[in-house]
Amino acid sequence: xxxxxxxxxxxxxxxxxxxxxxxxxxxxxxxxxxxxxxxxxxxxxxxxxxxxxxxxxxxxxxxxxxxxxxxxxxxxxxxxxxxxxxxxxxxxxxxxxxxxxxxxxxxxxxxxxxxxxxxxxxxxxxxxxxxxxxxxxxxxxxxxxxxxxxxxxxxxxxxxxxxxxxxxxxxxxxxxxxxxxxxxxxxxxxxxxxxxxxxxxxxxxxxxxxxxxxxxxxxxxxxxxxxxxxxxxxxxxxxxxxxxxxxxxxxxxxxxxxxxxxxxxxxxxxxxxxxxxxx
Numbered sequence: 405x406x407x408x409x410x411x412x413x414x415x416x417x418x419x420x421x422x423x424x425x426x427x428x429x430x431x432x433x434x435x436x437x438x439x440x441x442x443x444x445x446x447x448x449x450x451x452x453x454x455x456x457x458x459x460x461x462x463x464x465x466x467x468x469x470x471x472x473x474x475x476x477x478x479x480x481x482x483x484x485x486x487x488x489x490x491x492x493x494x495x496x497x498x499x500x501x502x503x504x505x506x507x508x509x510x511x512x513x514x515x516x517x518x519x520x521x522x523x524x525x526x527x528x529x530x531x532x533x534x535x536x537x538x539x540x541x542x543x544x545x546x547x548x549x550x551x552x553x554x555x556x557x558x559x560x561x562x563x564x565x566x567x568x569x570x571x572x573x574x575x576x577x578x579x580x581x582x583x584x585x586x587x588x589x590x591x592x593x594x595x596x597x598x599x600x601x602x603x604x605x606x607x608x609x610x611x612x613x614x615x616x617x618x619x620x621x622x623x624x625x626x627x628x629x630x631x632x633x634x635x636x637x638x639x640x641x642x643x644x645x646x647x648x649x650x651x652x653x654x655x656x657x658x659x660x661x662x663x664x665x666x667x668x669x670x671x672x673x674x675x676x677x678x679x680x681x682x683x
Contacts, residue, residue: 407626408637408660411600411619412553412576414653415635416626418642419522422554426521428625430500433517436621437504437605440614445514445607446505451498452533497523497530501537506608514608515547517616525557538562545583547606551618552577556643563589578618582606596649632660632667 407413416425434447441447504515518538523530541548542562550561553576559565561579567589568577574593580603581589592601600622604613626632637657641650661668 407623408632408656409597409653411594411598412596412622413626413631413635414555414575414596414641414643414645414649415637416631417554417556418635421631421635422522424629425625425631426519427500428629429519429621430502430517432621432624432628433519433616433618434502437502437614437616441504441607444506444508444611446507446511448503448505449500450503451500452537453498499523499530499533504605504607509608513546515549515606516541517549517605518551520550520552520554520560522554522557524560525552525554527558531558531560534560542581542586547583548579548581549603549605549616550579550581551603552579553600563591576600578603580604580606596645597652632664 416422430449434449437447499521501519502517503513504517505511506514518534520534521530524534525531538548538550538560548562552561555575559568561568561577562581563579568579568591571577571591571593573595575596576594578592578594578601579589580592590604592603594600600618602615602617602619605616606613637654641653644650645653
């Protein structure tokens with residue numbers, strides 16, 4: 405099953421959907437690379453862990469206990485105010501990325517492939533963890549491939565922001581930086597209404613680049629995740645789209661439903677309207 409859109413599906417940028425999209429995409433990109441890089445290399449899905457505070461939690465988990473006179477916490481008669489006590493559970497987040505390992509050199513990492521998450525593009529532990537990993541990669545002899553399929557948030561790719569801005573207009577951006585030439589960036593700006601590109605993945609020594617087809621990987625993720633049956637396409641996109649793009653997206657979804665009548669039968673053909681899909 406293809407997606408409703410020729411390239412990236414902007415509805416999958418929703419904060420409730422993106423974690424599953426991100427995880428599935430990393431697995432499928434590694435799966436796509438596997439036959440292209442064997443036997444010298446292997447593609448390994450790795451993860452980094454950070455603790456996300458309550459202001460960034462996707463599902464808030466906060467317990468509030470209001471203390472009262474006669475309750476478990478008493479205040480002296482000196483005018484000291486009674487506090488509101490917050491017990492906040494820290495949320496452990498795992499972000500996946502792909503490392504290409506060289507079996508000829510004791511599984512040394514030669515290339516790291518990152519798909520940017522919302523936490524990387526906003527202030528907080530997620531961005532700090534990403535920038536630490538990014539700096540370590542840039543200080544090494546490992547190639548870095550960064551894929552940003554999110555319209556919202558602050559620039560976080562290794563290429564300086566002012567250089568990236570010169571490439572506008574674009575909605576999505578892919579950046580390839582090859583070691584040891586850290587001042588050169590191969591940029592792939594992407595528009596919403598266009599197919600996601602096939603980008604070169606550098607390897608070690610004089611081995612030729614291998615192609616990574618982002619559109620093929622994304623379409624596999626879309627099908628495996630049954631997102632056509634889960635996303636509220638009848639509602640405005642979140643993050644929001646410009647008016648013209650929202651109208652285009654609505655029309656694309658109508659065409660998609662019409663092309664798959666078995667999945668989306670008319671309401672009159674069933675037992676009434678189905679419940680709206682949820683992220």
